[in-house]
Amino acid sequence: MSILGLFNHWAFVIIMMLGLYAIIARNNMIKKILGLALFQTGIFLMYITLGFKEGAASPILQHDPSTSYTNPLPQVLILTAIVVSLSTMAVALAIVIGIREEYDSIEADEVAHLDRQQREPGC
Amino acid sequence: MSESVVLRTIGGMLIPYILVYGLYVQMHGEIGPGGGFQAGVLVAAAFILHSLLFGPTGTMRLLPRWFIDLSMSLGVLLYIGTGVVCLLQGGYFLEYSVLDRTDPAAAEALGITLVEAGVGLTVASVILTIVRKVQGVSP
Amino acid sequence: MLSFLSPWAPHFPILLVLLPLLGAVLSPLIGRGDRGWAWAVMTMGATTVVAMALLLRIREVGAVSYPLGGWQAPFGIELYVDLLSAMIALVVAAVGWVVTIYARASIRVEIPGDRLGAFWAVWLLAITGLLGILISGDAFNVYVLLEISSLTIYGLIAMGRSRDRKALVSAFNYLILGSIGAAFILIAIGLLYAQTGTLNMADLRSRLLEGGSEATVNTARAFLLAGLGLKMALFPLHFWMPAAYSTAPSAVAGLLSATATKVGIYMAMRFLYSVFPTDQGALTGANAWVLCACAGGAILFGSASAARQPSLSLLLAYSSVAQVGYIVLGLAVGQIDAMTGSILHIVFHALMKGGLFLCAGIIIYRLGGNEFHRLAGLGRRMPWTSAAIVVGGLGMIGIPGTAGFISKLHLLKGLFVAGQPLLAMLVLVGSVLAAVYTWRFVEVAYLKPVADEDSVPVDEPPGMLWPVWLLIGSSVLFGLHPAPVVKLATEAAQALLGAAG
Numbered sequence: 195m196s197i198l199g200l201f202n203h204w205a206f207v208i209i210m211m212l213g214l215y216a217i218i219a220r221n222n223m224i225k226k227i228l229g230l231a232l233f234q235t236g237i238f239l240m241y242i243t244l245g246f247k248e249g250a251a252s253p254i255l256q257h258d259p260s261t262s263y264t265n266p267l268p269q270v271l272i273l274t275a276i277v278v279s280l281s282t283m284a285v286a287l288a289i290v291i292g293i294r295e296e297y298d299s300i301e302a303d304e305v306a307h308l309d310r311q312q313r314e315p316g317c
Numbered sequence: 318m319s320e321s322v323v324l325r326t327i328g329g330m331l332i333p334y335i336l337v338y339g340l341y342v343q344m345h346g347e348i349g350p351g352g353g354f355q356a357g358v359l360v361a362a363a364f365i366l367h368s369l370l371f372g373p374t375g376t377m378r379l380l381p382r383w384f385i386d387l388s389m390s391l392g393v394l395l396y397i398g399t400g401v402v403c404l405l406q407g408g409y410f411l412e413y414s415v416l417d418r419t420d421p422a423a424a425e426a427l428g429i430t431l432v433e434a435g436v437g438l439t440v441a442s443v444i445l446t447i448v449r450k451v452q453g454v455s456p
Numbered sequence: 457m458l459s460f461l462s463p464w465a466p467h468f469p470i471l472l473v474l475l476p477l478l479g480a481v482l483s484p485l486i487g488r489g490d491r492g493w494a495w496a497v498m499t500m501g502a503t504t505v506v507a508m509a510l511l512l513r514i515r516e517v518g519a520v521s522y523p524l525g526g527w528q529a530p531f532g533i534e535l536y537v538d539l540l541s542a543m544i545a546l547v548v549a550a551v552g553w554v555v556t557i558y559a560r561a562s563i564r565v566e567i568p569g570d571r572l573g574a575f576w577a578v579w580l581l582a583i584t585g586l587l588g589i590l591i592s593g594d595a596f597n598v599y600v601l602l603e604i605s606s607l608t609i610y611g612l613i614a615m616g617r618s619r620d621r622k623a624l625v626s627a628f629n630y631l632i633l634g635s636i637g638a639a640f641i642l643i644a645i646g647l648l649y650a651q652t653g654t655l656n657m658a659d660l661r662s663r664l665l666e667g668g669s670e671a672t673v674n675t676a677r678a679f680l681l682a683g684l685g686l687k688m689a690l691f692p693l694h695f696w697m698p699a700a701y702s703t704a705p706s707a708v709a710g711l712l713s714a715t716a717t718k719v720g721i722y723m724a725m726r727f728l729y730s731v732f733p734t735d736q737g738a739l740t741g742a743n744a745w746v747l748c749a750c751a752g753g754a755i756l757f758g759s760a761s762a763a764r765q766p767s768l769s770l771l772l773a774y775s776s777v778a779q780v781g782y783i784v785l786g787l788a789v790g791q792i793d794a795m796t797g798s799i800l801h802i803v804f805h806a807l808m809k810g811g812l813f814l815c816a817g818i819i820i821y822r823l824g825g826n827e828f829h830r831l832a833g834l835g836r837r838m839p840w841t842s843a844a845i846v847v848g849g850l851g852m853i854g855i856p857g858t859a860g861f862i863s864k865l866h867l868l869k870g871l872f873v874a875g876q877p878l879l880a881m882l883v884l885v886g887s888v889l890a891a892v893y894t895w896r897f898v899e900v901a902y903l904k905p906v907a908d909e910d911s912v913p914v915d916e917p918p919g920m921l922w923p924v925w926l927l928i929g930s931s932v933l934f935g936l937h938p939a940p941v942v943k944l945a946t947e948a949a950q951a952l953l954g955a956a957g
Contacts, residue, residue: 217632230635237642244650268649271596275642277354278603282635284447285607289614289628291450296621309622386484393481397474410470412526 202243210236223293223300227286234279241268241275328370335363343437344430353433357440364441365448373452385442392439399431461509468510469522469535472545473588475503480580492576493560499580500553503587507549511542515944519951521593529593530659536593540799540948544722545590547806551714551927552583555810558923559707562817566619566705575615582608582711586719595645595655595731598723599638602687606634609716613704619820626699633696637686644680647672648731657731665733677732677743681724688720690780691754698765698773706817709769713776714810718802721783725798728787729952747788752882754781759889763896768816768826768845771893772809775852778886779805785879786867794870795949796942797863803941804851804859804931811927812848815841818924822914831897833906837914840921842901844928849894851931854887859931862938866945 209232216229245268253266290300297305336359343356368376400411408415413428415421464471479499486495514520519538523529537545556579567575585605592598610631616623649655651672652663664673682693689697697717701709728743758778765771779801786798818841819826819834835842851858854865864883871880934941 214636217636223628226632230632233636234639237639237646240643241646244646268646273354274596274600278600278607278638281607282603282631284450285610286628286631287447288450289610289624289631291453292614292617293624293628296617296624305625309625390481390485393477397478397481400470401474404467404470409522409526410467410474410524414526 202239202246206236206239206243208236209233209239212236221302223290223302224287226302227283227290230286231279231283234275234282238272238275238279241272244268325370328366332363332367335366336360339363339437343433353436354440356433357437358444360437360441361444361448364445368448368452373449377449380445385445388438389442389446392435392437392442395435395438396432399428399435403428461506465509465513466520467522468506468513469520469537469591470524471506472503472510472549472591473584475499475506476580476584476587479503480577480584483576483580484574488572488575489564490560493556493563496556496576496580497553500549500556500583503583504546504549504553507542507546507587510537511539511546514539514542530654530656533597534593534656534658535591536657537591538948539944539951540725541590541722543799543944543948544718544802545587547803548583548586548590548715548719551806551810552711554923554926555707555711555714555814558710558814558817558920561917561920562707562821563705565821567615568618575612578608578611579708579711582612583715586715589719590722593657595648595657595660599642599645602641602723603638605716605719606638606687609708609712610634612708612712613700616704616708619705620703622699623703626696626703630696630700633686633693637683637693640679640683640686644676644683647676647679651676657726660731661733664731673732677728680727681743681746684720684724684727685750688717688724688780688784689777690750690784691757691777692750694754694758694777694780697777698770701773701776701813702767702769706769706813706820709773710810710813710817713772713813714806717776717780718806721780721787721798721802724784725787725952729790744788744790747784748876748879751781751785751788752879754778754784755882755886756889759886759893763889763893766827768819768828768831768897769813771897772812772816775890775893776805776809778890779809779852782864782867782883782886785883786870789870789874789876789879790953791870791874792946792949792953793866793873795953796945797865797867797870799945799948800863800866800938800941801860803945804863804934807927807931807934808848808851808858808860811924811931812845812852814920814924814927815845815848818916818920821917821920828896828900831900832904834901836906837912838916839913840916841924844924845897845901846894847928847932849890849897851928851935853890853894857932857935859935859938862935862942866942 213229213231213233213236216232217226220226220229245265247262247264250262250264253263253269293305294300297308299305299308339356339359339362342351342359343353345351364376364380367379399413403412403415404410406415411428411432413425415424416428417424461468476499479495483492483495483499486492510520514537519536521529522535522537524533524535527533559579563572563575582605585601585603585608588601589598589605592601610627613630614624614627616627645655648660648664651668652660654660654663684690685693686696701713704712755778758774758776758781762771762774762778765774783798783801783805786794786796786801789795816826819831819838822838823830847858851860854860854863864887868880868883871877871883
């Protein structure tokens, strides 16, 4: 198989790395969360690719017995993983709302700066 | 809360249809694409639209906090309860076919319908709770 | 004993998760405050009884399997409990129960009523997730349950905000790192599924043994180790842990230190030895070296950092980094005695460190914080709490007569038998460093001269004190009469390595 034949695999790795870059390089906590969402989406694409079969029907029983189907299991797994990802986003957003209430900022370096000031008053 | 009369009228008309579509997805999930999770999100979407059009406090009056908390718990209870009834009937957890030994196929259908109903109820109320937290109307 | 439960015996595995789940769901309906607390204590009590009964049953009939929905493995989702998982499940349930009893007073002070909300529901849900990981025989279910426990734990840590607003930041950082770790585990499971077409752990193993692409399996193992390393706070992936444990509500810190990282280590044992094929039952080559290096780094760095921390909570958290190192060392060497030592240390460390974090909580409850400058003269002000910390600290060092001695003895024996005297030296150096940080507390609490007003005894709430002494006392009891636990752990280690060999 040629390198370009693995298009989906290239795509999922690139999407994951974009997400990881956003988590590391962005200072804004909401953008970090978006990076995390992107990172997880890359993995979903990997699973969907696992179950994909060229020219196969969606996994709903057809009358023609010779039909070939795509594998439904990775799709079901990813449905679960999407729910997990959604819950992660919800918890993360709730925590960021809390940070905004307590620190009046959602920039990671500003928050860290405020914490340092609290520890060494007078600096 | 939207000021536009057009949005409020058209949006208000849409809400019942979204709810019915949610119910359709809920009931249809047993034999086709769909199911409790998707249906729960659709139902929650109807109420989110309501809160965007008429303000979060209006939706809060419609579906008070205690009601949402209750249905969140009841949904999971319905799910666990179905499983526990299977246990008490002498089967394994969530082994629906023991619910009615004379007609196992109908029992399977009953079991999955109950479980999906529980999932739908919980998902709808959890999504609403999350949105309310972000809207800042939930204490 | 427990014979009244025998009609339910085949269903013990599912009951172990059902009871806390049911408790979690019903607790918002039961109410907040003391009623919610009483409900949580009852739930955890019932769960502990079931865990005990499950362990006894497994001693009798061997490992049990439970097909969910009656669908037989490998097509259905299977619960699989053997001696190792039943032991750790009993530790999680029992320590969870004791910490729940303790939490009543400290939660009332540390979390204001309007924020208390669904605290007990989240608390029980976290324990449900941890117990679920232990009994699952399906790789993907392990991932989902891991996320259930992790998400609830992020929430529990964030509830420390009213004592210390840094709790929110540490919960956020933990969430980002933990989610990346979980995503790595998800990739690993996906690669294994791509290789074998199954998710059932026993089936995975038999298909992996048939051979296949070496590269896929090795990549999966690497992703799994990285992900689990984040989850169990293995050096150098431990950065989230000290911040999270020192800012979380003290009962939560006690629960997490005793259970959460231990369950991560259990997952590593389960995957490395009962899923992945290994040569002669031991890890070889790069995997063993990486794990040993991380464990060695954890022991040295964790113990050395613990001695330099400004507060008792941080000291205990860094000490936990070191203790995870000991456990992973035994796991990586894969020799039978070393593995026994690891399993014993999981149990004993849960008791000792759980107890120590609860002591730190009592100090916060009475003095408002546990920085070392507040602790001068603590030996006279809070005699029972200080004594518990000293006994727990002796256990961390591994003085004969404490439980820590038993587990380290097995670990050392295993390391010598496996021909790793250098690693054994490392364990001894770690113990000396543990003596240094324990001495630091003794010096501040007992020997430092104090002003008169600082030596007035402070009331130690008995409702918090007896759970502490239950944990610390049982660790001493196991140190004096180790035979039954050692026998269990040896059998569990044999089963784990035997399956691999």
